[in-house]
Amino acid sequence: MYMSGMCMWDMETTASQLAIVFYNKRIVYGLPLFLLDMSLSLSFGNHWSFRPNRGPTVCISQENCSIGLGKRQETKRQSEILEYDTGLNAIKTDSQKVKDYGLPPLVSALKASAEENAASFHFPGHNRGHAAPSSLRQLIGVRPFLHDLPELPELDNLFAPEGPILEAQKQAAELFGASETWFLVGGSTCGVQAAIMATCLPGDTLILPRNSHISAISAMILSGVLPKYIVPEYDHNWDIAGGITHLQVEKAIKELEMEGRKPAAVLVISPTYHGVCSNIGAIAELCHTHKIPIIVDEAHGAHFGFHHQLPISALAQGADLVVQSTHKVLCSLTQSSMLHMSGNLVDRERICWCLQTLQSSSPSYLLLASLDAARAHLSDSQETVFNKAVELTLEAKNIIKKIRGIAVLDLPNISNFPAIDPLRVTAGVWRLGLSGFEADDILCRDFKVVSELVGTRSITFAFNLGTKREHVLRLVSGLKYLSENFSASDNTENRAVDVVCSAPFNDISMSLSPREAFFAKKSKIGIEDSLGKICGELICPYPPGIPVLIPGEIITERALNYLLHVKSKGAIISGAADHLLSSLLVCHD
Numbered sequence: 001m002y003m004s005g006m007c008m009w010d011m012e013t014t015a016s017q018l019a020i021v022f023y024n025k026r027i028v029y030g031l032p033l034f035l036l037d038m039s040l041s042l043s044f045g046n047h048w049s050f051r052p053n054r055g056p057t058v059c060i061s062q063e064n065c066s067i068g069l070g071k072r073q074e075t076k077r078q079s080e081i082l083e084y085d086t087g088l089n090a091i092k093t094d095s096q097k098v099k100d101y102g103l104p105p106l107v108s109a110l111k112a113s114a115e116e117n118a119a120s121f122h123f124p125g126h127n128r129g130h131a132a133p134s135s136l137r138q139l140i141g142v143r144p145f146l147h148d149l150p151e152l153p154e155l156d157n158l159f160a161p162e163g164p165i166l167e168a169q170k171q172a173a174e175l176f177g178a179s180e181t182w183f184l185v186g187g188s189t190c191g192v193q194a195a196i197m198a199t200c201l202p203g204d205t206l207i208l209p210r211n212s213h214i215s216a217i218s219a220m221i222l223s224g225v226l227p228k229y230i231v232p233e234y235d236h237n238w239d240i241a242g243g244i245t246h247l248q249v250e251k252a253i254k255e256l257e258m259e260g261r262k263p264a265a266v267l268v269i270s271p272t273y274h275g276v277c278s279n280i281g282a283i284a285e286l287c288h289t290h291k292i293p294i295i296v297d298e299a300h301g302a303h304f305g306f307h308h309q310l311p312i313s314a315l316a317q318g319a320d321l322v323v324q325s326t327h328k329v330l331c332s333l334t335q336s337s338m339l340h341m342s343g344n345l346v347d348r349e350r351i352c353w354c355l356q357t358l359q360s361s362s363p364s365y366l367l368l369a370s371l372d373a374a375r376a377h378l379s380d381s382q383e384t385v386f387n388k389a390v391e392l393t394l395e396a397k398n399i400i401k402k403i404r405g406i407a408v409l410d411l412p413n414i415s416n417f418p419a420i421d422p423l424r425v426t427a428g429v430w431r432l433g434l435s436g437f438e439a440d441d442i443l444c445r446d447f448k449v450v451s452e453l454v455g456t457r458s459i460t461f462a463f464n465l466g467t468k469r470e471h472v473l474r475l476v477s478g479l480k481y482l483s484e485n486f487s488a489s490d491n492t493e494n495r496a497v498d499v500v501c502s503a504p505f506n507d508i509s510m511s512l513s514p515r516e517a518f519f520a521k522k523s524k525i526g527i528e529d530s531l532g533k534i535c536g537e538l539i540c541p542y543p544p545g546i547p548v549l550i551p552g553e554i555i556t557e558r559a560l561n562y563l564l565h566v567k568s569k570g571a572i573i574s575g576a577a578d579h580l581l582s583s584l585l586v587c588h589d
């Protein structure tokens, strides 16, 4: 392939970029630029771009990978270019002129594109629903297929946004208080991974709580980052983990300093799955005095700040990178999330690069448009949107608290932390002599009440904008039924505490880094022979998705007891090759 062009980027940066190959403006494949540079003539100036004289169109730009179009596409683009008019919320094309749907930017663009009478010869193969599989079409109708479009010119490009995606992301940044926002199609999982990979280099140390989501562990495997864990507060009565404090972060920074190391970033999970919030303001202030970026996994807190009784958002408290699962409490489609940036400690180019590395090259526009729609849903009535949901939850909590034998997790239970999400209702059932799993089974089977999270001693219910009073009444009836039909004898009430053990977070011994262990030679051995060996897999009971053993750690008796206990209580063991736990994967020494 012959190429000519201009480049004003340093060679090191250049070699680390992917050349993105487009066909009909859709990314076809990417290949390392250094593979192309034999035929690429480079010169240094203010801009850079290059284009082949035949074959698929190739283009890169430093700023945002803007697309250089081949002749055919360029002509098309000039005659049919879509301009997004932010003031009008409208999409303009030469053929359409102005369409003002009064819809959010990306939703508008998707509607306009789907309404075109297009002869489509592009992916996906269901061809705008013409070949939609009938079983699914019967279930959801043809409209989702009609709008399941690829990266057409008028729909912008997630990795080089300059039209409706850019505008939608800007509006989200403004609403959430970020300097920049990226829409994600790989959930908060890819946001957490990108945030860690963009702030830490291989061999760097990341301070993070032990109860981090699995995505933080996979980020360390992908990047070669080393963990410095903070053991979160643990409430034995509830058998749940809380947040972390700025004093714990300070201690971790000092301990690293004594070893001559400085953390590249601090990751905090706030709120936790149970809604417990850490004091992000205090941790951010501490991190910033050391010029360390703070990443907040706010997967469960995208709604924070949108009601006076909801906790303050991490961005409002000074976090540098914040990842939110918009699909969890807010109303976008499953898998759609956002990554927000603030301040100047993080390099935005590295974020872009990591996101492009981690995400699909065919992002779903249904997911992207759902993020835009969820943002607009909030923007339209941000002062009042959560009034009803908060009111209903507080009402429900007050009733549930009064049911004999049922406890409700609230601030007094977690006194070291500044806030708890009022929309997360965790009901403790141990006084009924039931485990959370047993109680959950009854609620689900007999009342069709489906919870969000089950623990050994509690069940967590997620309230949201769609929660209906009728469903809350059903939940209350279910809990009353449990209360009337079960009671703890003296020895069953404390059954969970007696048998186990809290989660084995504080006696970790790491023999290999997560990445070294991930790639090490391994063998499967009986669980009875695994004590003292190096764990070769990530073992994580789900829920709540807190890893108990991470690749590279020595297998302890406490970890084994805990795993067997939660499994006997009904937890699903994820990550383990043998999820029945009769064997474990261990690394060769």
Ligand SMILES: Cc1ncc(COP(=O)(O)O)c(C=O)c1O
Residues within 6 Å of the ligand: 186, 187, 188, 189, 190, 192, 213, 215, 269, 272, 273, 297, 299, 300, 325, 335, 337, 545
């Ligand atoms: C604390 C936390 N972070 C990150 C994630 C990943 O979020 P997603 O499901 O959007 O990938 C989860 C998922 O449950 C989570 O609980």
